[in-house]
Amino acid sequence: MREHGVENQHIAFFEQARSSERYEVGEDFEYGPGYASCIRDYFQAELGVGRPNNQLLDVLAEKKSLPRDRIVPVMASSCSIGEYLHDCVAPEDIMPLSTDLDIIVCRTSDEATRFRQDAPILLPLDATQSVIAALNEGQTLRTDRKHGKHQREFLRSSIAKIAGMDAKALSLHLGGDEVIKALFRGLTSNGNATMFVPLPNYFDAISFARQYHVNIVSDNPARKASVDAWAERIGQTQPGVVYLSNPNNPLGYHLDLSQLREIMAATPVTTRVVVDEVNLSRQDRNQLFSTPWRQLRKDFPEHHLIVIDSFSKSHNLVTSRVGMAYTSHPDDAELLRVQEPPRFSSQAPYEVGRTLLVDPVERSTVAAMESFYRELERIAQTARGALRVFPSQSNFCTIFFNDEKMSNRFLEYVKGIDPRTIPARCIAGVPKIGAGEITVSDLTANGTLKDEALSRKGILNLPKSAVRLSTLSHRSVLGALERALRD
Numbered sequence: 084m085r086e087h088g089v090e091n092q093h094i095a096f097f098e099q100a101r102s103s104e105r106y107e108v109g110e111d112f113e114y115g116p117g118y119a120s121c122i123r124d125y126f127q128a129e130l131g132v133g134r135p136n137n138q139l140l141d142v143l144a145e146k147k148s149l150p151r152d153r154i155v156p157v158m159a160s161s162c163s164i165g166e167y168l169h170d171c172v173a174p175e176d177i178m179p180l181s182t183d184l185d186i187i188v189c190r191t192s193d194e195a196t197r198f199r200q201d202a203p204i205l206l207p208l209d210a211t212q213s214v215i216a217a218l219n220e221g222q223t224l225r226t227d228r229k230h231g232k233h234q235r236e237f238l239r240s241s242i243a244k245i246a247g248m249d250a251k252a253l254s255l256h257l258g259g260d261e262v263i264k265a266l267f268r269g270l271t272s273n274g275n276a277t278m279f280v281p282l283p284n285y286f287d288a289i290s291f292a293r294q295y296h297v298n299i300v301s302d303n304p305a306r307k308a309s310v311d312a313w314a315e316r317i318g319q320t321q322p323g324v325v326y327l328s329n330p331n332n333p334l335g336y337h338l339d340l341s342q343l344r345e346i347m348a349a350t351p352v353t354t355r356v357v358v359d360e361v362n363l364s365r366q367d368r369n370q371l372f373s374t375p376w377r378q379l380r381k382d383f384p385e386h387h388l389i390v391i392d393s394f395s396k397s398h399n400l401v402t403s404r405v406g407m408a409y410t411s412h413p414d415d416a417e418l419l420r421v422q423e424p425p426r427f428s429s430q431a432p433y434e435v436g437r438t439l440l441v442d443p444v445e446r447s448t449v450a451a452m453e454s455f456y457r458e459l460e461r462i463a464q465t466a467r468g469a470l471r472v473f474p475s476q477s478n479f480c481t482i483f484f485n486d487e488k489m490s491n492r493f494l495e496y497v498k499g500i501d502p503r504t505i506p507a508r509c510i511a512g513v514p515k516i517g518a519g520e521i522t523v524s525d526l527t528a529n530g531t532l533k534d535e536a537l538s539r540k541g542i543l544n545l546p547k548s549a550v551r552l553s554t555l556s557h558r559s560v561l562g563a564l565e566r567a568l569r570d
Contacts, residue, residue, distance in 0.1 A: 465568075
C-alpha cells in the first residue's frame, strides 16, 4: 500500500507540472507529451522564428533597452569558468542576469548569430521564465552563484548512484546535443577529425560536425547498407569518430548488442565510438543507464566508447536540459568534463531526483507511441499502396510516399495546423524531409562527402518523397496525412 501511495503522489506531481503546458498549446494527451513547453521561450528555428529564447529576448530588449538582435543568453558563468565556451567573448561583454543566466550583448547581429552556434541551443525553461516574470513585474533579479558546482556534482552523484556506475565516467551537459558539440569541439581543438556515420542519420549531428569542420565519411554507395558494409568502411577509412544514433533517427531501426559488437570489433582502438541513445526504444523502456555501455566496455576494455543519453524524450524533462555521456576511457571523460557547463538550472536537481525515484511519464510516453503507430498503420492500410511506413522501434519513423506531389501536399497541410503545436509543425521543417540519395559522385577522392552533398536541404540519403514523423506529434499530423491521401 505504501509503495502504491508513493507512486500516486509522484503521478500527481508530474500531472501538475506538465498538464498546463500541454493544454495551453492544444496537445491531445493520447498522443504524448511532446515539446509543448518549449514553444514560447525556446529556440524556434523549426517554426521559422529568430533564435534563441524569443520571448526572453523581447523582454530584455524592452525592459533593459538592449538591441534584440545582438543579445545571446547563456548559462551563468559559462563564458568565464573552465573550458565551456571559454574565450568566446570578452569578459567585459558578459552581463550577469540571474542566478542561472548571463547575457552577452555582441557588437553586431552577425557576431551574435555566430556565437549562438557555440552557445547551447536550448536553455532551461524555468530559468528563462523566472527572468521574464521578474522583468515584467519590475522585480530585482537575484544573482546568487555560490552553489552551482555543488549542484552539478549532486546531480552527477545522484545519477551515478542510481545507475550503479563510477561518477568519474559520467559527464553532464545541457542536453544530448551539447555532448556531441563538446566532443567535436574537443577533438578539433588540436587539428582535423573525421567521422564515420551511416546515412540517413541524425541531422543535427551532421550539422554540428560541419560546424566544427569535421570531415564526414559514410556508407559506400556502391554497396547495400548493412552492418558488414559499415564495418568494412570503418576499416578502410580509419575515422577518429564513429557516430551511431540507436535507435536510428530518422528510420527508427535498432542495433542490437551483437551488431554493436561487430562494429566495435572493426573499429580501431583509438577511434571514439559514439552511441547516441537519446531517442526512445520500443524494445527497451528503461533507456537510461545504457545496457550496451555496460556490456561493451567489458568486451572491449581498451576501446573508446561514449554513450549519450538524456532525460528529454523518455522522461519529458526537455525543459530541464540535462544530458549525459557515459565514457569507458578516462581520456574521453576528461575531454568532455572540462566542457561541462558550470551549473544547471536551480530546479534541475529537484526534477531529475523526482524522476529517478519513479516516472509515470515514461509509461505514458510509451503508450502514446504505440497509439500513434496503431493509427499510422490503419492509415497506411487504407492508402492502397500510396505510401510505405519504415518499420521503426523508436519515437521517430519515416514514411515514403510513392508520389512526391503527395508528399508536398501533406507538408502543405501540416503547415496549416495551429502553429502553437510544435510537435505538429516540427516535421515540416527543412531538416525533416528527404534530401535525395547519396551516390559515388557525392564523394571526394579520399571518400569523404563533398560540401555540395552536405549542403543539401533535408535528410541525406533519403528520397525527396520521404518525410520523418515524430510519434509524439499532435493527432492533427495524422489528420493531415489522411487528408493528403484522400484529396
